[in-house]
Amino acid sequence: MTEPTGLRERKKAATKAALSEAALHLAVAKGGLDVVTADEIAAHAGVSTRTFHNYFTSKEAALLYDFHEITSKLLADLRERAQHQPIWDALRDAAIAMHFDERFDIEMMRCREQLVHASPALIKEQSGQFMELFAEAIDIVAASTGSGPDDLHPRLLLGGALVTIKSCTEHWLADPTGRDLAAVITEGFAVFERGITQPLPSGV
Amino acid sequence: MTEPTGLRERKKAATKAALSEAALHLAVAKGGLDVVTADEIAAHAGVSTRTFHNYFTSKEAALLYDFHEITSKLLADLRERAQHQPIWDALRDAAIAMHFDERFDIEMMRCREQLVHASPALIKEQSGQFMELFAEAIDIVAASTGSGPDDLHPRLLLGGALVTIKSCTEHWLADPTGRDLAAVITEGFAVFERGITQPLPSGV
DNA sequence: CGGAAATTTTGCAGCCTATGCATTTTTCAG
DNA sequence: CTGAAAAATGCATAGGCTGCAAAATTTCCG
Numbered sequence: 001m002t003e004p005t006g007l008r009e010r011k012k013a014a015t016k017a018a019l020s021e022a023a024l025h026l027a028v029a030k031g032g033l034d035v036v037t038a039d040e041i042a043a044h045a046g047v048s049t050r051t052f053h054n055y056f057t058s059k060e061a062a063l064l065y066d067f068h069e070i071t072s073k074l075l076a077d078l079r080e081r082a083q084h085q086p087i088w089d090a091l092r093d094a095a096i097a098m099h100f101d102e103r104f105d106i107e108m109m110r111c112r113e114q115l116v117h118a119s120p121a122l123i124k125e126q127s128g129q130f131m132e133l134f135a136e137a138i139d140i141v142a143a144s145t146g147s148g149p150d151d152l153h154p155r156l157l158l159g160g161a162l163v164t165i166k167s168c169t170e171h172w173l174a175d176p177t178g179r180d181l182a183a184v185i186t187e188g189f190a191v192f193e194r195g196i197t198q199p200l201p202s203g204v
Numbered sequence: 205m206t207e208p209t210g211l212r213e214r215k216k217a218a219t220k221a222a223l224s225e226a227a228l229h230l231a232v233a234k235g236g237l238d239v240v241t242a243d244e245i246a247a248h249a250g251v252s253t254r255t256f257h258n259y260f261t262s263k264e265a266a267l268l269y270d271f272h273e274i275t276s277k278l279l280a281d282l283r284e285r286a287q288h289q290p291i292w293d294a295l296r297d298a299a300i301a302m303h304f305d306e307r308f309d310i311e312m313m314r315c316r317e318q319l320v321h322a323s324p325a326l327i328k329e330q331s332g333q334f335m336e337l338f339a340e341a342i343d344i345v346a347a348s349t350g351s352g353p354d355d356l357h358p359r360l361l362l363g364g365a366l367v368t369i370k371s372c373t374e375h376w377l378a379d380p381t382g383r384d385l386a387a388v389i390t391e392g393f394a395v396f397e398r399g400i401t402q403p404l405p406s407g408v
Numbered sequence: 409c410g411g412a413a414a415t416t417t418t419g420c421a422g423c424c425t426a427t428g429c430a431t432t433t434t435t436c437a438g
Numbered sequence: 439c440t441g442a443a444a445a446a447t448g449c450a451t452a453g454g455c456t457g458c459a460a461a462a463t464t465t466c467c468g
Contacts, residue, residue, distance in 0.1 A: 008415080008464065037453065048418050053455060088401050120332065127331035128324065150378035152388065155371035156395050163363030167356060174354035184356065191360050195399040197292050212435065212444075241424070252447050257426060 016055050018045040020065035024108070027115050033059055034119060060125035063112065067126065071133045074098050079140055087144035087154075091161040092189040096182045098165070106176050113173050130162055164188035220259050222249040224269035228312070231319050237263055238323060264329035267316065271330065275337045278302050283344055291348035291358075295365040296393040300386045302369070310380050317377050334366055368392035 022044035027033040038059055042052040056062040074094055081090035116122040141154040168188040172181045226248035231237040242263055246256040260266040278298055285294035320326040345358040372392040376385045 011464090012416085038455090039453090050418055050420090050456095051416080054417080057455080059454085123335050124328040124332035127335050128328035131327050131331050150375060152371060152375040152392065153395070155375060156368065156392060157400060159367030159371050160364060160396070160400050163367050164360065167359035167363050171354060171356040171359060188356065188360060191357070192364070192396065192400045195402070196361060196364050196396045198399070210436085215435090216445085242426085243424090254427095254448070255446055258446075261426075263425085 015045065015047060015051075016065065019047070019052055019055055020062050021045075023059055023062040024112065024115075027063060028111050032119060033063055033115060033122060058125065060119075060122050063115065063122065064125055064129065067112070068129055070098060071129060075133060075136055078137060082140050082144045087141050088157060088161075088189075088193070090144070091141075091157065092186075095161060095165050095185050095189070099181060106173075110173055110176075113170070130166065134158060134162060160192045161189070164192065219249065219251060219255075220269065223251070223256055223259055224266050225249075227263055227266040228316065228319075231267060232315050236323060237267055237319060237326060262329065264323075264326050267319065267326065268329055268333065271316070272333055274302060275333060279337060279340055282341060286344050286348045291345050292361060292365075292393075292397075294348070295345075295361065296390075299365060299369050299389050299393070303385060310377075314377055314380075317374070334370065338362060338366060364396045365393070368396065 019041060022041045023033065023036070026036045026040055026044060030036055036059065038052050039049050041059065041062065042049045045052070052062070056065070061068070077094045077097060078090055081094055084090075085093065116126055137158055138154060139149065141158045142149050142151060145151075145154050145157070147154050164185065165188075168184045169181065172178075172184045223245060226245045227237065227240065230240045230244055230248060234240055240263065242256050243253050245263065245266060246253045249256070256266070260269070265272070281301060282294055282298045285298055288294075289297065320330055341362055342358060343353065345362045346353050346355060349355075349358050349361070351358050368389065369392075372388045373385065376383075376388045
Protein backbone atom coordinates (compact mmCIF):
# COMPACT_ATOMS: atom_id res chain seq x y z
CA MET A 1 0.00 0.00 0.00
CA THR A 2 1.44 3.34 -0.89
CA GLU A 3 -0.56 4.97 1.86
CA PRO A 4 -1.04 3.57 5.36
CA THR A 5 -4.77 3.78 4.82
CA GLY A 6 -6.36 3.50 8.21
CA LEU A 7 -8.46 0.49 8.92
CA ARG A 8 -11.46 2.73 9.15
CA GLU A 9 -10.91 4.00 5.65
CA ARG A 10 -11.01 0.48 4.36
CA LYS A 11 -14.37 -0.21 5.87
CA LYS A 12 -15.78 2.92 4.34
CA ALA A 13 -14.39 2.01 0.96
CA ALA A 14 -15.85 -1.45 1.31
CA THR A 15 -19.31 -0.14 2.13
CA LYS A 16 -19.18 2.27 -0.76
CA ALA A 17 -18.18 -0.51 -3.12
CA ALA A 18 -20.89 -2.75 -1.69
CA LEU A 19 -23.52 -0.09 -2.24
CA SER A 20 -22.38 0.50 -5.78
CA GLU A 21 -22.40 -3.20 -6.55
CA ALA A 22 -25.81 -3.60 -4.98
CA ALA A 23 -27.15 -0.82 -7.18
CA LEU A 24 -25.78 -2.48 -10.29
CA HIS A 25 -26.94 -5.97 -9.39
CA LEU A 26 -30.43 -4.89 -8.48
CA ALA A 27 -30.73 -2.75 -11.59
CA VAL A 28 -29.66 -5.63 -13.80
CA ALA A 29 -32.00 -8.00 -12.01
CA LYS A 30 -34.99 -5.71 -12.32
CA GLY A 31 -34.14 -4.46 -15.78
CA GLY A 32 -33.69 -0.81 -14.85
CA LEU A 33 -32.48 1.40 -12.04
CA ASP A 34 -35.71 3.36 -12.05
CA VAL A 35 -37.62 0.51 -10.46
CA VAL A 36 -35.01 0.03 -7.76
CA THR A 37 -35.42 2.07 -4.59
CA ALA A 38 -32.70 3.45 -2.38
CA ASP A 39 -34.14 1.30 0.39
CA GLU A 40 -33.52 -1.85 -1.58
CA ILE A 41 -29.95 -0.90 -2.39
CA ALA A 42 -29.20 -0.10 1.22
CA ALA A 43 -30.80 -3.31 2.45
CA HIS A 44 -28.89 -5.33 -0.12
CA ALA A 45 -25.65 -3.82 1.12
CA GLY A 46 -26.56 -4.28 4.76
CA VAL A 47 -26.79 -0.67 5.81
CA SER A 48 -29.61 1.73 6.54
CA THR A 49 -31.23 3.90 3.93
CA ARG A 50 -29.86 6.97 5.61
CA THR A 51 -26.36 5.62 5.38
CA PHE A 52 -26.78 5.03 1.68
CA HIS A 53 -27.41 8.71 1.26
CA ASN A 54 -24.37 9.49 3.33
CA TYR A 55 -22.28 7.81 0.67
CA PHE A 56 -24.11 8.76 -2.51
CA THR A 57 -26.35 11.64 -3.37
CA SER A 58 -28.41 9.48 -5.71
CA LYS A 59 -28.97 5.96 -6.96
CA GLU A 60 -27.48 7.03 -10.25
CA ALA A 61 -24.27 8.21 -8.65
CA ALA A 62 -24.02 4.88 -6.86
CA LEU A 63 -24.38 2.89 -10.05
CA LEU A 64 -21.74 5.00 -11.77
CA TYR A 65 -19.34 5.00 -8.88
CA ASP A 66 -16.40 3.32 -10.51
CA PHE A 67 -16.92 5.29 -13.67
CA HIS A 68 -16.35 8.28 -11.45
CA GLU A 69 -13.28 6.65 -9.99
CA ILE A 70 -11.85 6.11 -13.44
CA THR A 71 -12.32 9.71 -14.44
CA SER A 72 -10.73 10.85 -11.19
CA LYS A 73 -7.64 8.82 -11.98
CA LEU A 74 -7.68 10.09 -15.54
CA LEU A 75 -7.69 13.62 -14.24
CA ALA A 76 -4.80 12.97 -11.88
CA ASP A 77 -2.88 11.29 -14.66
CA LEU A 78 -3.54 14.18 -17.00
CA ARG A 79 -2.39 16.67 -14.42
CA GLU A 80 0.86 14.76 -14.15
CA ARG A 81 1.43 14.32 -17.87
CA ALA A 82 0.62 17.94 -18.63
CA GLN A 83 3.83 18.94 -16.92
CA HIS A 84 6.01 17.01 -19.31
CA GLN A 85 4.05 16.70 -22.57
CA PRO A 86 2.24 18.91 -25.04
CA ILE A 87 -1.35 18.95 -23.85
CA TRP A 88 -2.88 17.01 -26.72
CA ASP A 89 -0.35 14.24 -26.29
CA ALA A 90 -1.05 14.27 -22.58
CA LEU A 91 -4.77 13.93 -23.23
CA ARG A 92 -4.24 11.14 -25.72
CA ASP A 93 -1.78 9.16 -23.65
CA ALA A 94 -3.83 9.55 -20.49
CA ALA A 95 -6.88 8.29 -22.37
CA ILE A 96 -4.96 5.32 -23.72
CA ALA A 97 -3.50 4.46 -20.35
CA MET A 98 -6.91 4.73 -18.77
CA HIS A 99 -9.00 1.75 -17.86
CA PHE A 100 -6.18 -0.74 -17.55
CA ASP A 101 -6.63 -0.82 -13.85
CA GLU A 102 -7.14 -3.48 -11.25
CA ARG A 103 -10.35 -5.40 -11.75
CA PHE A 104 -12.05 -4.77 -15.01
CA ASP A 105 -14.99 -6.74 -16.07
CA ILE A 106 -16.09 -6.12 -19.62
CA GLU A 107 -19.42 -7.77 -19.07
CA MET A 108 -20.09 -5.47 -16.15
CA MET A 109 -19.27 -2.51 -18.35
CA ARG A 110 -21.68 -3.66 -20.99
CA CYS A 111 -24.40 -4.11 -18.41
CA ARG A 112 -23.87 -0.63 -17.11
CA GLU A 113 -23.78 0.74 -20.62
CA GLN A 114 -27.10 -0.85 -21.41
CA LEU A 115 -28.68 0.41 -18.22
CA VAL A 116 -27.42 3.92 -18.84
CA HIS A 117 -28.57 3.87 -22.43
CA ALA A 118 -32.09 3.00 -21.32
CA SER A 119 -32.45 5.44 -18.45
CA PRO A 120 -32.74 9.21 -18.84
CA ALA A 121 -31.72 9.69 -15.23
CA LEU A 122 -28.54 7.69 -15.75
CA ILE A 123 -27.75 9.48 -18.97
CA LYS A 124 -28.02 12.77 -17.16
CA GLU A 125 -25.85 11.58 -14.33
CA GLN A 126 -23.16 10.27 -16.62
CA SER A 127 -23.07 13.24 -18.92
CA GLY A 128 -23.09 15.45 -15.85
CA GLN A 129 -20.00 13.67 -14.63
CA PHE A 130 -18.36 14.32 -17.97
CA MET A 131 -19.17 18.00 -17.58
CA GLU A 132 -17.64 17.92 -14.12
CA LEU A 133 -14.53 16.32 -15.56
CA PHE A 134 -14.47 19.01 -18.22
CA ALA A 135 -14.72 21.73 -15.62
CA GLU A 136 -11.91 20.24 -13.58
CA ALA A 137 -9.64 19.64 -16.55
CA ILE A 138 -10.16 22.85 -18.47
CA ASP A 139 -7.84 24.79 -16.20
CA ILE A 140 -5.07 22.31 -16.82
CA VAL A 141 -5.53 22.49 -20.57
CA ALA A 142 -5.83 26.24 -20.65
CA ALA A 143 -2.74 26.67 -18.50
CA SER A 144 -0.83 24.28 -20.68
CA THR A 145 -1.57 26.27 -23.80
CA GLY A 146 -1.08 29.60 -22.14
CA SER A 147 -4.70 30.55 -22.70
CA GLY A 148 -7.31 32.16 -20.56
CA PRO A 149 -10.06 30.07 -18.96
CA ASP A 150 -12.64 31.29 -21.47
CA ASP A 151 -10.58 30.78 -24.62
CA LEU A 152 -11.91 28.68 -27.43
CA HIS A 153 -9.03 26.46 -28.35
CA PRO A 154 -8.50 24.68 -25.02
CA ARG A 155 -12.22 23.96 -24.93
CA LEU A 156 -12.09 22.37 -28.34
CA LEU A 157 -9.04 20.35 -27.41
CA LEU A 158 -10.53 19.04 -24.22
CA GLY A 159 -13.96 18.58 -25.70
CA GLY A 160 -12.52 16.67 -28.63
CA ALA A 161 -10.59 14.44 -26.28
CA LEU A 162 -13.60 13.68 -24.09
CA VAL A 163 -15.79 12.99 -27.10
CA THR A 164 -13.15 10.61 -28.34
CA ILE A 165 -13.04 8.78 -25.04
CA LYS A 166 -16.80 8.43 -24.83
CA SER A 167 -17.34 7.58 -28.48
CA CYS A 168 -14.54 5.06 -28.61
CA THR A 169 -15.66 3.36 -25.44
CA GLU A 170 -19.20 3.01 -26.71
CA HIS A 171 -18.05 1.82 -30.10
CA TRP A 172 -15.76 -0.71 -28.52
CA LEU A 173 -18.36 -1.95 -26.06
CA ALA A 174 -20.74 -2.63 -28.92
CA ASP A 175 -18.26 -5.24 -30.11
CA PRO A 176 -15.38 -5.86 -27.70
CA THR A 177 -14.12 -8.85 -29.66
CA GLY A 178 -12.28 -6.76 -32.21
CA ARG A 179 -9.36 -4.47 -31.50
CA ASP A 180 -8.75 -3.60 -27.91
CA LEU A 181 -9.91 -0.32 -26.47
CA ALA A 182 -6.50 1.32 -26.53
CA ALA A 183 -6.25 0.81 -30.28
CA VAL A 184 -9.67 2.29 -30.84
CA ILE A 185 -8.86 5.31 -28.73
CA THR A 186 -5.60 5.77 -30.59
CA GLU A 187 -7.48 5.83 -33.85
CA GLY A 188 -10.03 8.23 -32.48
CA PHE A 189 -7.38 10.72 -31.47
CA ALA A 190 -5.70 10.30 -34.83
CA VAL A 191 -8.88 11.35 -36.58
CA PHE A 192 -8.91 14.65 -34.75
CA GLU A 193 -5.22 15.15 -35.34
CA ARG A 194 -5.50 14.59 -39.06
CA GLY A 195 -8.59 16.71 -39.54
CA ILE A 196 -11.98 15.20 -39.12
CA THR A 197 -12.93 15.54 -42.77
CA GLN A 198 -9.76 13.91 -44.04
CA PRO A 199 -9.93 10.32 -45.26
CA LEU A 200 -7.97 7.68 -43.42
CA PRO A 201 -4.52 7.03 -44.89
CA SER A 202 -4.84 3.27 -45.08
CA GLY A 203 -7.31 0.48 -44.34
CA VAL A 204 -8.07 0.39 -40.61
CA MET B 205 -48.64 31.61 -39.98
CA THR B 206 -47.42 28.72 -41.98
CA GLU B 207 -49.75 26.39 -40.14
CA PRO B 208 -53.32 27.17 -39.16
CA THR B 209 -52.35 26.44 -35.57
CA GLY B 210 -55.56 26.05 -33.65
CA LEU B 211 -56.38 28.65 -31.09
CA ARG B 212 -56.05 26.00 -28.45
CA GLU B 213 -52.48 25.27 -29.44
CA ARG B 214 -51.60 28.89 -28.96
CA LYS B 215 -52.83 28.94 -25.40
CA LYS B 216 -50.83 25.86 -24.60
CA ALA B 217 -47.72 27.36 -26.12
CA ALA B 218 -48.34 30.53 -24.13
CA THR B 219 -48.60 28.70 -20.82
CA LYS B 220 -45.52 26.71 -21.57
CA ALA B 221 -43.60 29.86 -22.36
CA ALA B 222 -45.00 31.53 -19.27
CA LEU B 223 -43.87 28.65 -17.09
CA SER B 224 -40.43 28.68 -18.62
CA GLU B 225 -40.10 32.40 -18.15
CA ALA B 226 -41.34 32.16 -14.59
CA ALA B 227 -38.70 29.54 -13.86
CA LEU B 228 -35.97 31.75 -15.26
CA HIS B 229 -37.15 34.93 -13.55
CA LEU B 230 -37.55 33.30 -10.18
CA ALA B 231 -34.21 31.56 -10.45
CA VAL B 232 -32.49 34.81 -11.31
CA ALA B 233 -34.29 36.62 -8.50
CA LYS B 234 -33.38 34.03 -5.91
CA GLY B 235 -29.92 33.36 -7.24
CA GLY B 236 -30.44 29.70 -8.10
CA LEU B 237 -33.09 27.32 -9.35
CA ASP B 238 -32.51 24.97 -6.45
CA VAL B 239 -34.21 27.33 -4.04
CA VAL B 240 -37.21 27.77 -6.31
CA THR B 241 -40.04 25.30 -5.91
CA ALA B 242 -42.36 24.00 -8.57
CA ASP B 243 -45.20 25.58 -6.61
CA GLU B 244 -43.70 29.01 -6.96
CA ILE B 245 -43.15 28.63 -10.67
CA ALA B 246 -46.71 27.46 -11.19
CA ALA B 247 -48.12 30.26 -9.06
CA HIS B 248 -46.03 32.83 -10.88
CA ALA B 249 -47.42 31.60 -14.18
CA GLY B 250 -50.97 31.45 -12.89
CA VAL B 251 -51.55 27.72 -13.09
CA SER B 252 -51.71 24.92 -10.58
CA THR B 253 -48.71 22.92 -9.52
CA ARG B 254 -50.15 19.86 -11.13
CA THR B 255 -50.45 21.68 -14.42
CA PHE B 256 -46.82 22.67 -14.26
CA HIS B 257 -45.92 19.01 -14.20
CA ASN B 258 -48.18 18.39 -17.14
CA TYR B 259 -45.95 20.65 -19.18
CA PHE B 260 -42.52 19.90 -17.79
CA THR B 261 -41.06 16.90 -16.09
CA SER B 262 -38.81 19.04 -13.94
CA LYS B 263 -37.94 22.60 -13.00
CA GLU B 264 -34.71 22.18 -14.90
CA ALA B 265 -36.49 21.23 -18.09
CA ALA B 266 -38.70 24.29 -17.71
CA LEU B 267 -35.74 26.61 -17.36
CA LEU B 268 -34.06 25.10 -20.41
CA TYR B 269 -37.17 25.03 -22.52
CA ASP B 270 -36.07 27.28 -25.34
CA PHE B 271 -32.65 25.68 -25.37
CA HIS B 272 -34.55 22.52 -26.15
CA GLU B 273 -36.51 24.32 -28.82
CA ILE B 274 -33.33 25.46 -30.48
CA THR B 275 -31.87 21.99 -30.58
CA SER B 276 -35.11 20.66 -32.02
CA LYS B 277 -34.90 23.12 -34.85
CA LEU B 278 -31.24 22.35 -35.31
CA LEU B 279 -32.10 18.70 -35.66
CA ALA B 280 -34.82 19.38 -38.20
CA ASP B 281 -32.48 21.63 -40.13
CA LEU B 282 -29.75 19.03 -40.08
CA ARG B 283 -32.13 16.37 -41.32
CA GLU B 284 -32.97 18.62 -44.23
CA ARG B 285 -29.43 19.61 -45.10
CA ALA B 286 -28.14 16.06 -44.86
CA GLN B 287 -30.06 15.24 -48.00
CA HIS B 288 -28.17 17.73 -50.10
CA GLN B 289 -24.79 18.23 -48.43
CA PRO B 290 -21.88 16.17 -47.16
CA ILE B 291 -22.66 15.51 -43.52
CA TRP B 292 -19.88 17.62 -42.01
CA ASP B 293 -20.93 20.60 -44.10
CA ALA B 294 -24.51 19.98 -43.08
CA LEU B 295 -23.51 19.94 -39.41
CA ARG B 296 -21.45 23.09 -39.79
CA ASP B 297 -24.00 25.06 -41.74
CA ALA B 298 -26.85 24.01 -39.49
CA ALA B 299 -24.82 25.11 -36.49
CA ILE B 300 -24.04 28.45 -38.10
CA ALA B 301 -27.64 29.03 -39.11
CA MET B 302 -28.79 28.14 -35.64
CA HIS B 303 -29.82 30.70 -33.08
CA PHE B 304 -30.71 33.45 -35.49
CA ASP B 305 -34.33 33.01 -34.73
CA GLU B 306 -37.15 35.22 -33.63
CA ARG B 307 -36.53 36.82 -30.26
CA PHE B 308 -33.06 36.37 -28.94
CA ASP B 309 -31.94 38.08 -25.84
CA ILE B 310 -28.25 37.79 -25.17
CA GLU B 311 -28.64 38.91 -21.60
CA MET B 312 -31.17 36.19 -21.00
CA MET B 313 -28.75 33.66 -22.43
CA ARG B 314 -26.02 34.86 -20.13
CA CYS B 315 -28.32 34.61 -17.13
CA ARG B 316 -29.22 31.09 -18.03
CA GLU B 317 -25.62 30.21 -18.62
CA GLN B 318 -24.68 31.48 -15.20
CA LEU B 319 -27.50 29.61 -13.53
CA VAL B 320 -26.61 26.39 -15.32
CA HIS B 321 -22.96 26.77 -14.50
CA ALA B 322 -23.77 27.03 -10.80
CA SER B 323 -26.27 24.21 -10.53
CA PRO B 324 -25.41 20.52 -10.79
CA ALA B 325 -29.03 19.70 -11.54
CA LEU B 326 -29.10 22.13 -14.44
CA ILE B 327 -25.78 20.89 -15.77
CA LYS B 328 -27.15 17.39 -15.78
CA GLU B 329 -30.32 18.47 -17.50
CA GLN B 330 -28.51 20.39 -20.18
CA SER B 331 -25.88 17.77 -20.88
CA GLY B 332 -28.64 15.20 -20.88
CA GLN B 333 -30.39 17.17 -23.58
CA PHE B 334 -27.20 17.17 -25.58
CA MET B 335 -27.05 13.42 -25.26
CA GLU B 336 -30.62 13.21 -26.44
CA LEU B 337 -29.73 15.35 -29.41
CA PHE B 338 -26.79 13.10 -30.09
CA ALA B 339 -29.00 10.03 -29.97
CA GLU B 340 -31.49 11.55 -32.37
CA ALA B 341 -28.88 12.82 -34.79
CA ILE B 342 -26.53 9.86 -34.87
CA ASP B 343 -28.79 7.95 -37.22
CA ILE B 344 -28.79 10.81 -39.68
CA VAL B 345 -25.02 11.08 -39.58
CA ALA B 346 -24.46 7.36 -39.79
CA ALA B 347 -26.85 7.01 -42.71
CA SER B 348 -25.19 9.91 -44.47
CA THR B 349 -21.78 8.29 -44.29
CA GLY B 350 -23.07 4.85 -45.08
CA SER B 351 -22.01 3.54 -41.70
CA GLY B 352 -23.63 1.34 -39.11
CA PRO B 353 -25.17 2.84 -36.00
CA ASP B 354 -22.26 1.67 -33.85
CA ASP B 355 -19.44 2.84 -36.10
CA LEU B 356 -16.79 5.11 -34.75
CA HIS B 357 -16.46 7.79 -37.38
CA PRO B 358 -20.02 9.16 -37.36
CA ARG B 359 -19.81 9.39 -33.59
CA LEU B 360 -16.64 11.42 -33.81
CA LEU B 361 -18.14 13.67 -36.47
CA LEU B 362 -21.28 14.35 -34.53
CA GLY B 363 -19.50 14.57 -31.20
CA GLY B 364 -17.01 17.03 -32.63
CA ALA B 365 -19.80 19.14 -34.03
CA LEU B 366 -21.73 19.22 -30.75
CA VAL B 367 -18.62 20.03 -28.78
CA THR B 368 -17.96 22.87 -31.17
CA ILE B 369 -21.45 24.24 -30.73
CA LYS B 370 -21.31 24.11 -26.96
CA SER B 371 -17.74 25.36 -26.65
CA CYS B 372 -18.21 28.20 -29.08
CA THR B 373 -21.44 29.31 -27.45
CA GLU B 374 -19.84 29.38 -24.03
CA HIS B 375 -16.75 31.15 -25.30
CA TRP B 376 -18.88 33.69 -27.09
CA LEU B 377 -21.17 34.27 -24.12
CA ALA B 378 -18.18 35.03 -21.95
CA ASP B 379 -17.58 38.07 -24.12
CA PRO B 380 -20.35 38.71 -26.66
CA THR B 381 -18.91 42.06 -27.68
CA GLY B 382 -16.33 40.58 -30.00
CA ARG B 383 -17.06 38.59 -33.14
CA ASP B 384 -20.57 37.32 -33.53
CA LEU B 385 -21.48 33.77 -32.72
CA ALA B 386 -21.59 32.58 -36.30
CA ALA B 387 -17.99 33.62 -36.82
CA VAL B 388 -16.88 31.83 -33.70
CA ILE B 389 -18.68 28.66 -34.73
CA THR B 390 -17.15 28.86 -38.17
CA GLU B 391 -13.73 29.01 -36.62
CA GLY B 392 -14.51 26.13 -34.29
CA PHE B 393 -15.48 23.89 -37.16
CA ALA B 394 -12.41 24.98 -39.08
CA VAL B 395 -10.20 23.79 -36.24
CA PHE B 396 -11.60 20.29 -36.49
CA GLU B 397 -11.35 20.35 -40.26
CA ARG B 398 -7.74 21.34 -40.24
CA GLY B 399 -6.66 18.95 -37.54
CA ILE B 400 -6.89 19.98 -33.94
CA THR B 401 -3.14 20.00 -33.39
CA GLN B 402 -2.45 22.16 -36.41
CA PRO B 403 -1.65 25.83 -35.87
CA LEU B 404 -3.99 28.41 -37.29
CA PRO B 405 -3.00 29.69 -40.74
CA SER B 406 -3.23 33.36 -39.90
CA GLY B 407 -4.07 35.71 -37.04
CA VAL B 408 -7.56 34.99 -35.66
C1' DC C 409 -7.55 -2.78 29.86
C1' DG C 410 -10.49 1.21 30.15
C1' DG C 411 -12.47 5.29 29.09
C1' DA C 412 -12.69 9.62 26.54
C1' DA C 413 -12.93 11.50 21.95
C1' DA C 414 -13.84 11.24 17.29
C1' DT C 415 -16.41 9.22 13.72
C1' DT C 416 -20.02 6.58 11.74
C1' DT C 417 -24.49 4.71 11.62
C1' DT C 418 -29.14 5.15 12.29
C1' DG C 419 -33.93 6.73 13.02
C1' DC C 420 -36.99 10.37 12.48
C1' DA C 421 -39.19 14.33 10.69
C1' DG C 422 -39.88 17.26 7.01
C1' DC C 423 -39.90 19.18 2.42
C1' DC C 424 -40.04 18.56 -2.24
C1' DT C 425 -40.45 16.15 -6.78
C1' DA C 426 -43.14 13.58 -9.71
C1' DT C 427 -46.94 10.59 -11.21
C1' DG C 428 -51.59 8.27 -11.43
C1' DC C 429 -56.41 8.88 -11.11
C1' DA C 430 -60.82 11.02 -10.84
C1' DT C 431 -63.24 15.34 -11.22
C1' DT C 432 -64.16 19.78 -12.77
C1' DT C 433 -63.60 23.36 -16.01
C1' DT C 434 -62.70 25.07 -20.49
C1' DT C 435 -62.61 24.84 -25.43
C1' DC C 436 -64.13 23.31 -29.83
C1' DA C 437 -67.27 21.78 -33.45
C1' DG C 438 -71.69 21.12 -35.43
C1' DC D 439 -76.73 25.70 -27.56
C1' DT D 440 -75.06 21.25 -26.56
C1' DG D 441 -72.35 17.24 -26.52
C1' DA D 442 -67.60 15.70 -27.09
C1' DA D 443 -62.79 16.46 -26.62
C1' DA D 444 -59.14 18.37 -24.16
C1' DA D 445 -57.01 20.71 -20.50
C1' DA D 446 -56.63 22.12 -15.64
C1' DT D 447 -57.07 20.83 -11.09
C1' DG D 448 -57.23 18.43 -6.55
C1' DC D 449 -56.01 14.58 -4.07
C1' DA D 450 -53.36 10.80 -2.78
C1' DT D 451 -49.12 8.34 -2.95
C1' DA D 452 -44.42 6.76 -3.60
C1' DG D 453 -39.94 8.07 -3.31
C1' DG D 454 -35.73 11.06 -3.01
C1' DC D 455 -32.95 13.76 -0.26
C1' DT D 456 -31.43 16.59 3.84
C1' DG D 457 -30.89 18.22 8.67
C1' DC D 458 -30.72 16.93 13.26
C1' DA D 459 -29.92 14.41 17.33
C1' DA D 460 -29.36 10.02 19.52
C1' DA D 461 -27.03 5.64 19.54
C1' DA D 462 -23.36 2.61 18.21
C1' DT D 463 -18.74 1.98 16.74
C1' DT D 464 -13.90 2.78 16.20
C1' DT D 465 -9.69 4.92 17.47
C1' DC D 466 -6.51 6.72 20.52
C1' DC D 467 -3.94 7.15 24.60
C1' DG D 468 -2.95 6.79 29.43
